[in-house]
Amino acid sequence: xxxxxxxxxxxxxxxxxxxxxxxxxxxxxxxxxxxxxxxxxxxxxxxxxxxxxxxxxxxxxxxxxxxxxxxxxxxxxxxxxxxxxxxxxxxxxxxxxxxxxxxxxxxxxxxxxxxxxxxxxxxxxxxxxxxxxxxxxxxxxxxxxxxxxxxxxxxxxxxxxxxxxxxxxxxxxxxxxxxxxxxxxxxxxxxxxxxxxxxxxxxxxxxxxxxxxxxxxxxxxxxxx
Ligand code: SF4
Ligand code: SF4
Numbered sequence: 001x002x003x004x005x006x007x008x009x010x011x012x013x014x015x016x017x018x019x020x021x022x023x024x025x026x027x028x029x030x031x032x033x034x035x036x037x038x039x040x041x042x043x044x045x046x047x048x049x050x051x052x053x054x055x056x057x058x059x060x061x062x063x064x065x066x067x068x069x070x071x072x073x074x075x076x077x078x079x080x081x082x083x084x085x086x087x088x089x090x091x092x093x094x095x096x097x098x099x100x101x102x103x104x105x106x107x108x109x110x111x112x113x114x115x116x117x118x119x120x121x122x123x124x125x126x127x128x129x130x131x132x133x134x135x136x137x138x139x140x141x142x143x144x145x146x147x148x149x150x151x152x153x154x155x156x157x158x159x160x161x162x163x164x165x166x167x168x169x170x171x172x173x174x175x176x177x178x179x180x181x182x183x184x185x186x187x188x189x190x191x192x193x194x195x196x197x198x199x200x201x202x203x204x205x206x207x208x209x210x211x212x213x214x215x216x217x218x219x220x221x222x223x224x225x
Contacts, residue, residue, distance in 0.1 A: 003142050005077045006036060013070060016040050017124055019111030019145035023137065028102060032086065032137040034144070036074070037107045039114075039124055039131035040066045046130070046211050048163070057205040063132035074136055084139040104133040109176070112145030115152050116174040119160035119209035120184040123153065128216030129209075149176040153215070160209035166192045169209060 003020070010018050018038035023029055043062030046055055071087060078085045088102035105122050108114060114124040121129040151174045161169040168189040172182050180186060189206070196204035 002077065002081050002083055002138070002140050005081070006074065009070070009073050009077065010038070013040070013066070016066070016070070017113055017126060017131070019108075019113050020142035021107055021111035021147075022141075022144050023107070025106075025110070026102060028086075028088075028137050032084070032139045034138050034140060034142050035102075035107045035111070035135050036138055036142070037104060037111045037113060037133065037135045038067075038070065039108065039122070039127070039133050040070070041127045042130045042132065045127060045217065047217055048208070048211050051208065051211040053205055053207075056207045056211065057202075059130070060132060060205060060207075067132050067134045071134060071136065078136075078138065086137045088135060088137060090134070102135065102137065104135045107135050108133055109149075110145070110147050112148055115148045115150065116178070116183070117151070117153055117160060117213065117215075118158060118169055118171060118173060118183065119164075119213065120169070120180060120186070121210060123151075123213065123215050125152075126216055128213045130213075130216060147176075151175065157214065159212040159214065163208045163212040164189075165206075165208065168192075 010016060016038055021035050021037065023032060023035050040063045042059035044055060044059040046059060089100060105116060108122045114122045117123040117129055119129060122133060123129050124131055153173060158171050161171045166188055168185045170183060174183060193204040193206050
């Protein structure tokens, strides 16, 4: 019943990709059986030829609004069905460890939404890395997606690695046992982007390693469900 209602909701957002995963691997396993993970495409699917940081940031914000809209409706469904749930925070607990309490990326891989690219973000077949991820922990079983355990990046591709202005990416092809630190110096990426805060009041969105990615660039370029 809950699964059916969630499917009906996503039918109203055909651009979005979603899936369910068992979270027995997670610290939340004693409280929730599953996670619903979904990916909303950025408002514009920018490539390097049309990239500007401002456009990239606007695309993220547009996707964020759609994510919030979808989350509100999922909450409504779960309230009505009297199912326990929690929306884990997107952001990291603190600026030192930079680790979120529940990894949306790992959940997305487990739900079969995509793999992790050499840029350390989830790569979907349809949009490449140009998506905003969200997840909700739900205390109910679902039909789970097929876990992805290996990268589908082309063997010779390292466009993301080469374009990174601070050389934070280590040219490592992911599999399910790869650790984040093997792929990226996340502290360095975060530090460089944080230098923007003083002048602009927010981190630099950067995302050059996403705009450079060849996966998904044949999709339509503007989204608004
Ligand atoms: S977001 Fe920018 S700085 Fe960070 S890894 Fe990607 S290209 Fe490098
Ligand atoms: S740019 Fe190439 S290596 Fe990097 S994530 Fe995309 S496909 Fe993978």
